[in-house]
Amino acid sequence: MNYLLDGGTIWTNNGKLIENGRVLVENGKIVKVGGSEEIGNLSEDKGETIDCSQKLVMPGLVNAHTHLYSTLARGLVLPDYSPENLSELLTGLWWKLDRKLNREATRISARVGAVELLKNGVTTVFDHHSSPNYTEGSLQLIEEEVVEKIGLRSSLCYEVTDRNGEAEAQQGIRENLDWLSTVSNRDDDLTAGQFGLHASFTLSSGTLEEVSSYLEDLDTGIHIHLAEGREDQDDSLNQYGNRVVTRLDNHGLIDEHAILAHGIHLSEPEKDLLGDRDPFLVHNPRSNMNNGAGVADVEGLLDRGLSLGLGTDGLGFSMIDEFRSTLLLQKIYHGSPSIMGLEDVGRMLFEENYELAEDAFGIKLGKLSPGYRADITVIDYPSPTPITEDNFLGHLFFGTSGSNYEVETVFVDGEPVLRDSELVNLDKPDVYREARKISEHLWEKIRGK
Numbered sequence: 001m002n003y004l005l006d007g008g009t010i011w012t013n014n015g016k017l018i019e020n021g022r023v024l025v026e027n028g029k030i031v032k033v034g035g036s037e038e039i040g041n042l043s044e045d046k047g048e049t050i051d052c053s054q055k056l057v058m059p060g061l062v063n064a065h066t067h068l069y070s071t072l073a074r075g076l077v078l079p080d081y082s083p084e085n086l087s088e089l090l091t092g093l094w095w096k097l098d099r100k101l102n103r104e105a106t107r108i109s110a111r112v113g114a115v116e117l118l119k120n121g122v123t124t125v126f127d128h129h130s131s132p133n134y135t136e137g138s139l140q141l142i143e144e145e146v147v148e149k150i151g152l153r154s155s156l157c158y159e160v161t162d163r164n165g166e167a168e169a170q171q172g173i174r175e176n177l178d179w180l181s182t183v184s185n186r187d188d189d190l191t192a193g194q195f196g197l198h199a200s201f202t203l204s205s206g207t208l209e210e211v212s213s214y215l216e217d218l219d220t221g222i223h224i225h226l227a228e229g230r231e232d233q234d235d236s237l238n239q240y241g242n243r244v245v246t247r248l249d250n251h252g253l254i255d256e257h258a259i260l261a262h263g264i265h266l267s268e269p270e271k272d273l274l275g276d277r278d279p280f281l282v283h284n285p286r287s288n289m290n291n292g293a294g295v296a297d298v299e300g301l302l303d304r305g306l307s308l309g310l311g312t313d314g315l316g317f318s319m320i321d322e323f324r325s326t327l328l329l330q331k332i333y334h335g336s337p338s339i340m341g342l343e344d345v346g347r348m349l350f351e352e353n354y355e356l357a358e359d360a361f362g363i364k365l366g367k368l369s370p371g372y373r374a375d376i377t378v379i380d381y382p383s384p385t386p387i388t389e390d391n392f393l394g395h396l397f398f399g400t401s402g403s404n405y406e407v408e409t410v411f412v413d414g415e416p417v418l419r420d421s422e423l424v425n426l427d428k429p430d431v432y433r434e435a436r437k438i439s440e441h442l443w444e445k446i447r448g449k
């Protein structure tokens, strides 16, 4: 099907802002972008024209690190839960929750998470999954929910860890291998995979070595949490005599295909080593603030030329909120209103995240330009001031929050998956009704009732 998006304010992410513009989509790709006279009309028999007048039209967003399985933790109150550090957060909440996820809870978590990503204008997600009592087939199930039913472009992986013993570590390894084999046999560009690992402090040397041996034959890298808490470094130093980056690097795991989430507690030599290896780091400031995890040295990482993108790490699904929080956190941390500019943070969301997705899916993404895949977000944002190419990021930072805006239409791979703020393929109230039922049951199990 072909589509003409007509009449919007088009931000191309390619140096142009076009008032009253048009985007022509054919066979999943953008073929023309420009003014209405330049592009012309689309006759009814050739496709559909969608009115975007008064709307902002921009590339769909990428979430470079999240956990769809965390969705049903929202509002969960646990008795005597008062974590002092990351380890207590994990043992007190997340490892209790992931252990209770069965097929139904995994399915509905993924479904609700995907709905909320779309409602936030996200068209590509890099998910990091864990459900130790429902491992085999979990990534395939998430794919059915997130990609087939809802239409998100998705890179999936399963969190391998030794915290549940060797047998479960092996199950996790197999689930990654199965998924990566499935992905390599698919002929669409909607799915991809990484090799998921939890974090150095829950992984034995044997497991790291085994994963490393598989990666030699795979066209992907690891997706791991790196130095999110101090305990990751303490464990690595105490048990292996090396800091985390060196430990993982000694196993050959840090390369240009690796996705490393957080990277907060890093020494200067570790940052230099990362600079040499060229992995992709993902900054998740809202999660870091919520966990009291620390503040990543964003400036120091960028100074080394590292690829640094943004993710939500399960704390909500809005990349615009993450973009805003990135800048706010750096300003308060450094005590300066100009330590970073909108352009610096804009590069993380609008350049780095797209480069990650382009590599993972092997397609052109992130610009409204001919030849790029038609992953597009249309936002209803009635601005009280002019929008220009120069101030677009300022509107995102100061304007698109709360009730000031609504994501109205989303395209993935040239097809609409959200229209008039409603899902094209699913009934949203039904999804939420079902999720509430399943979450009540899940919470009872977590609380041991």
Ligand SMILES: [Zn+2]
Binding pocket: 065, 066, 067, 128, 225, 261, 313
């Ligand atoms: Zn995470």
